[in-house]
Amino acid sequence: MTEHHGGGAGPPDEYVEAEIHRLLAEDPAVAEQGITVVRRERGLVLYGEVESPHRREEILRRVAERFPDVPITSDIGVIRAQAPTQVEELP
Amino acid sequence: MIRIAAVGDVHLDQDVLGRFRPALEELPDCADVLLLAGDLTRHGTESEARCVAQEFGDLGVPVVTVLGNHDHQCDQVPRVVKVLEDAGITVLEGTGIVLEFPAGRLGVAGVKGFGGGFAGRCASDFGEPEMKAFVRTTNESADALGEALRGLDCDLLVALTHYSPVPDTLAGEPLEIYPFLGSYQLGQAIDSAPTALALHGHAHAGTERGTTPGGVRVRNVAHPVIKQAYSIFHLGDHLVG
Numbered sequence: 001m002t003e004h005h006g007g008g009a010g011p012p013d014e015y016v017e018a019e020i021h022r023l024l025a026e027d028p029a030v031a032e033q034g035i036t037v038v039r040r041e042r043g044l045v046l047y048g049e050v051e052s053p054h055r056r057e058e059i060l061r062r063v064a065e066r067f068p069d070v071p072i073t074s075d076i077g078v079i080r081a082q083a084p085t086q087v088e089e090l091p
Numbered sequence: 092m093i094r095i096a097a098v099g100d101v102h103l104d105q106d107v108l109g110r111f112r113p114a115l116e117e118l119p120d121c122a123d124v125l126l127l128a129g130d131l132t133r134h135g136t137e138s139e140a141r142c143v144a145q146e147f148g149d150l151g152v153p154v155v156t157v158l159g160n161h162d163h164q165c166d167q168v169p170r171v172v173k174v175l176e177d178a179g180i181t182v183l184e185g186t187g188i189v190l191e192f193p194a195g196r197l198g199v200a201g202v203k204g205f206g207g208g209f210a211g212r213c214a215s216d217f218g219e220p221e222m223k224a225f226v227r228t229t230n231e232s233a234d235a236l237g238e239a240l241r242g243l244d245c246d247l248l249v250a251l252t253h254y255s256p257v258p259d260t261l262a263g264e265p266l267e268i269y270p271f272l273g274s275y276q277l278g279q280a281i282d283s284a285p286t287a288l289a290l291h292g293h294a295h296a297g298t299e300r301g302t303t304p305g306g307v308r309v310r311n312v313a314h315p316v317i318k319q320a321y322s323i324f325h326l327g328d329h330l331v332g
Contacts (some may be wrong), residue, residue, distance in 0.1 A: 028134060088324050091328050
């Protein structure tokens with residue numbers, strides 16, 4: 001699912017990128033260390049995978065709340081949890 | 092042959108309960124044991140540990156785990172460990188266990204591990220007290236893993252960590268954060284014993300396969316890397332059964 005947020009402001013700088021990266025790890029409501037924040041001309045893109053749709057929504061909500069003027073694109077997936085169909089033989 | 096299922100970084104809480112269970116119910120048919128490579132929870136709380144116990148308890152195969160950095164976040168490690176052990180899950184930290192299967196004895200030694208970096212690009216036990224404490228934590232963790240591995244009497248030996256023992260399985264992560272993802276000392280510990288396989292998690296953007304300098308196969312089984320409920324490895328062709 002890709003979602004867009006914000007708009008209007010100029011491109012975010014490195015400090016915003018750093019703050020968002022830390023927010024994702026340090027905010028107890030998020031606690032994600034596996035999300036990549038990439039600066040693009042038109043704003044920030046969040047990549048990565050999380051364990052539930054709720055966590056994906058919470059990430060976008062918290063970042064938008066903290067940086068309401070930064071255009072955010074979220075391309076965060078939910079990790080599949082199906083049984084494996086193949087095994088790895090290690091002779 | 093011994094069949095090992097493994098996954099790490101499942102980060103359980105109420106919102107994830109039940110997602111793994113359908114795949115886990117199949118375990119007795121396809122694996123002899125399930126190894127968990129740490130980061131079982133989001134914040135390391137007792138209530139999250141209860142979710143882990145509910146999801147990974149009573150599976151019909153032995154479950155052995157190490158903790159990860161997330162499991163330490165709320166400083167409730169003893170309570171987390173108790174909840175897991177009450178659910179029959181074996182928690183390793185500088186310790187090992189030998190499990191008896193028809194094909195032979197599987198030894199698993201485990202430790203959370205720590206960062207520090209890899210040969211030639213690592214932190215040193217030098218300078219400020221904080222830096223020395225960081226590197227000594229790495230060294231003590233690796234020493235404990237080495238001792239646990241060398242102390243097991245078994246037919247097949249597996250090392251279980253959260254942090255990575257090699258840089259190979261970090262490929263995909265930014266180079267700048269490698270020192271926070273693992274340490275070469277863990278690899279050295281693994282190479283100090285006749286280890287057949289080393290499993291770790293922690294590096295969500297890493298890759299599955301690598302080897303230690305001594306040739307031991309390493310697998311990153313972090314859930315975001317394997318993208319399935321668990322991976323299965325068949326080892327010990329030389330064993331009868």
